[in-house]
Amino acid sequence: MALNRETTQSIRVARRGGKIALEEAVGSPLFAAHQCYPPRPVIKGLQGLPFSPEFFADIESRLDDVNLRLESMDRCGIQYAILSLTSPGIEGVSDTATAIRFAKETNDAIHEKYVATHPSRFGFFACVAMHDPEEAAKELERAVTKLGAKGVLINGFTNLDDRDEKLRYLDAPECEPFWAMLHRLQVSLYLHPRLPPTHQQVLYGQYPNLVSASYGFGVECAGHALRIMCSGILDKYPVNIILGHCAEALPFLIHRADQRMLIGTPGSNGKHTKTLMHYFQNHFYATLAGIRRHSTLKNTIEELGESRVMFSVDYPYESNEDAADWFDSLEINENSRAVISHQNAIRLFGLDSEQNK
């Protein structure tokens, strides 16, 4: 064979199949997803975020279109997706009774539209109303045992009033029934980012896009995860929590957080009994949703181990095509690629052969 002496200035991607994606958004039939607090179930659209109209139009056309989604998954070697209600979802519906009703009806709708119709392609994470943790636990149980939900996804804090002033994070003592049910059912929680509350947004100054996915979403979500660790709830209910975006920079900084915890006064660190790193390495999984950078992936693997990192996209907010081209061309060994692509997800979610072939 003679050597290649030409260039198209491109690197060919060998497409790999069988990928499983875990942070994949759908809408609710009951309300437009975005900016829904105060509850505005009739408002159509995604106004308010500093995203371009072209971006929004594309998202809207894809959020609830099963065929576009399946075609894209097929192009990208994504065999199976675990779907969830897009952020802020139920958490942004500040009226408790409405939230409870919407969660239940949304779970039924997602199950019917996606999972029952395409069982070999779709699973789902339930949504629940953390406004009433007892009800959230009940709906979680129903969704898992009756509808086959693979776990639950929570979009950060829950609005308890219309003005963004009463927020419930998952470290609140009131949430314990929810954690107890997670543990009893042995299913995982996906903790998803959400636009930081109004009073946090000042940090980002004149640059509204910094508030959103560019930086603020990640900060909000990582802070939430740290609160959960600090609360000690994982000592009582040792469940698994999944974070997107390679765990929102926690792999990079959690070691330092632990060091600084040592200088706190008694009580300033919460009730947890172990290091933050311990909780991170024993109770957290990271997905690649939104990440296309090898150094970031490596740092994540180095702090969590290969067994706790999983492929994902965040469709339709991210491009399946870009994500798959990047992942399939990553210069890593094929054993690790398979572990991250699907083997970890198969093990964690107990996916049977039907769902992943």
Add this chain to the structure above:
Amino acid sequence: MALNRETTQSIRVARRGGKIALEEAVGSPLFAAHQCYPPRPVIKGLQGLPFSPEFFADIESRLDDVNLRLESMDRCGIQYAILSLTSPGIEGVSDTATAIRFAKETNDAIHEKYVATHPSRFGFFACVAMHDPEEAAKELERAVTKLGAKGVLINGFTNLDDRDEKLRYLDAPECEPFWAMLHRLQVSLYLHPRLPPTHQQVLYGQYPNLVSASYGFGVECAGHALRIMCSGILDKYPVNIILGHCAEALPFLIHRADQRMLIGTPGSNGKHTKTLMHYFQNHFYATLAGIRRHSTLKNTIEELGESRVMFSVDYPYESNEDAADWFDSLEINENSRAVISHQNAIRLFGLDSEQNK
């Protein structure tokens, strides 16, 4: 030689000399450093932060003790330290005239106490009053040209009133004279973290220590750096900015921030003309202050290159001894160790042979 068959369960550290440290705090003779806004120059101590009394007592005893500092530096192979006024410093003095006066007198005092007395061991970063950027520029010029300051250190936002409601970040258009002077003098800015403003602290819930160095400091500082990038000021004045703590997780997440910038509406991203990664790789340096984790160091080197990462400690808030033992025992090649330990700092600050022997 027979093999070793014993163990003391420890790894011996081969101490290396010649290290240069860059985020090393001293007090001001004019006021107690911490929690000084509203200006409370007579208040003694470091109350308010959720740090343990033992930690505080140790810090207080060391912040202004030259001999303890030098003894520790000697033990740790730190030849030279560039000192700076501890956070929040001048930035927390909300009265403009007072701030201007304190900055000038503090620079003189630090120069006299440390630099003039021990020129082969200490340099300093000036403090300036960003309350009045013209005055800040003037004092910067004086400090650099008359006192030999190696640059300037800013502790995040500047309080412009007593109630934490008017904050000035360095992306404010008013700050341009300061940037222009930095550029004219060709010196670097060290952007240091500061306790997030009150309205940000809600993020950290019931865990006050999370607000402080454990997580909140880094988020505040990285957000500030991103604002500077977004402002476009680096297009006009291409200066160098130094960040501690391995650049506050920016190496991990800046690639994603760039991706998400692409979906913003016109104007939502600021006036910058290049990618955030471009500014990061061309205008930022990272120090190891506060970091003792190889994976974090590696991620930082992978995104900035070996030529933009520098040793540091954050003494007395961090332990020289722990930092030096970790750094000197790091399993890296000796060429890279020397580059990070001191060669980059010698080049960046034009340190002559006297100062580093």
Add this chain to the structure above:
Amino acid sequence: MALNRETTQSIRVARRGGKIALEEAVGSPLFAAHQCYPPRPVIKGLQGLPFSPEFFADIESRLDDVNLRLESMDRCGIQYAILSLTSPGIEGVSDTATAIRFAKETNDAIHEKYVATHPSRFGFFACVAMHDPEEAAKELERAVTKLGAKGVLINGFTNLDDRDEKLRYLDAPECEPFWAMLHRLQVSLYLHPRLPPTHQQVLYGQYPNLVSASYGFGVECAGHALRIMCSGILDKYPVNIILGHCAEALPFLIHRADQRMLIGTPGSNGKHTKTLMHYFQNHFYATLAGIRRHSTLKNTIEELGESRVMFSVDYPYESNEDAADWFDSLEINENSRAVISHQNAIRLFGLDSEQNK
């Protein structure tokens, strides 16, 4: 808590238990291990290698001393070791009938002395006489099914005459019965280095120590592994092969070998049907025997994946104490450490709970 302000210039090691070691040498009761070709069963000692008398004396005192071994394992958190006859072992006994007899009797002796007596601490890899591959297969079957051998260890080439001129490598077609039996029994082959044959030693010039473990052993063993890949035997019998010393630099160079294979004339590459990398990633495991360098470990993980790298020492030729101190203090996450320390070995060798508690 106040910060630490002292240094003993050492990093404390937190000893981890439960480690499993896989390249651990013992002697044969029938002959002195070293320099045994031509067969010199009565020769005592380890003459001929350029090792210091102190080193040799220590090795001799430890090779067959169960108590010294167990004490060292206990000190080092090594729960379980799979033992094997030290190099060159049976492979260096050039008379076929003698080799067959010695293999059988040595397996019985190792089993009785170690495994039967300390079943929770020791397993073993059988030795076999590749001089007669049919006999080798038979003895392998006996050792696995009757004595519970965990697989087989081969010390490189086999001497078929007394003058180092007829050498049998495992890619020889004659070896097929051995591979067939490996496959039938579903056990692994540990391919161990051996002093390169005389005519190779010229490469190392005036420096006899370069021939030995310093460089020559690794080259010889990696070359042998490449021959096995090229032979195509793994297409027919897809078994697992374990290499020590982080797979003898194959992780670093096998990608290049594959590239260069493409320019060969038909037939110059052997009968294999897939890339060398394919065989490497699907049929090889690497152990840490003899390696104490993080960058080498990382390269190995990057090419094989975390699931194919396993702790080991090479006792008594290496120090359990040095290996354990290094491994236990490695700055890696605890999930990966457990996988490498013992979880992979438990899975690969089907170790039950009794053997690893």
Add this chain to the structure above:
Amino acid sequence: MALNRETTQSIRVARRGGKIALEEAVGSPLFAAHQCYPPRPVIKGLQGLPFSPEFFADIESRLDDVNLRLESMDRCGIQYAILSLTSPGIEGVSDTATAIRFAKETNDAIHEKYVATHPSRFGFFACVAMHDPEEAAKELERAVTKLGAKGVLINGFTNLDDRDEKLRYLDAPECEPFWAMLHRLQVSLYLHPRLPPTHQQVLYGQYPNLVSASYGFGVECAGHALRIMCSGILDKYPVNIILGHCAEALPFLIHRADQRMLIGTPGSNGKHTKTLMHYFQNHFYATLAGIRRHSTLKNTIEELGESRVMFSVDYPYESNEDAADWFDSLEINENSRAVISHQNAIRLFGLDSEQNK
């Protein structure tokens, strides 16, 4: 901007200019390059190596074609190449007088054809006849001072007879005048691989391609480099040595070689006074010639530091196009890319602005 929703299953390469390549082969007007020992200056072609006819034909058409070379360099963003006589070159001409004459005339010819004609695109490494080290030193001096050679390239051992039985490696005491001149001129030695001598080839069994670049070349060259380190010559003449192929796996294994050196008897290790790692990190540079694998590059950077790793191709034996596409699309920061691409070479070879613009 809407997200990309299409895929061509390829990753676009952003071509970077300014690259410098250092292991780039040309022929001699006096003899065909390959298989030239015993000296067969009239033999045309590259017979004997197990390379395919298509590969050979392509090499022959390119080895001496300036225009094809420049066109390819232009396509690939390679601004400047330091050329050298292809292996085995002068080293394979066993007659001393002939070798001396050929070296001189070849240097003149390469200088005239490439360097004098295209000074902004080409430099060269001299060839010399190590058969007579005094003459080699003289010719090196002439080539550097009169012809502007950037250093010297040696293709491994030198044949001193026709039958491959008397070989001279650079650790031979006779070579001292050559080392002294290298040191006096302050130029670098590129140590290039060569087909292992006949008696080594048995290692590779039935697979002749394993002997060649697939594995044997690298082993031979790394062994040669270790001999040089062991000889102690670098203690006396601390010069720089460049190795291709990411330093032939030395980054991966040299730490272990050092460990094993400690068990040698006095005299078995050579006369060197420092660790092998010390020589490696202080006197060696690695090039990317022949390497297209990120993990291998990383391991090399981790052991040598970013300042001692340099781009190269090994044209025409490797493809400029493949090398440039790989290197330009490597997911590394742009600072490190520039350092490796050309900045290190500019510094090491004192390339002035004319040669690299």
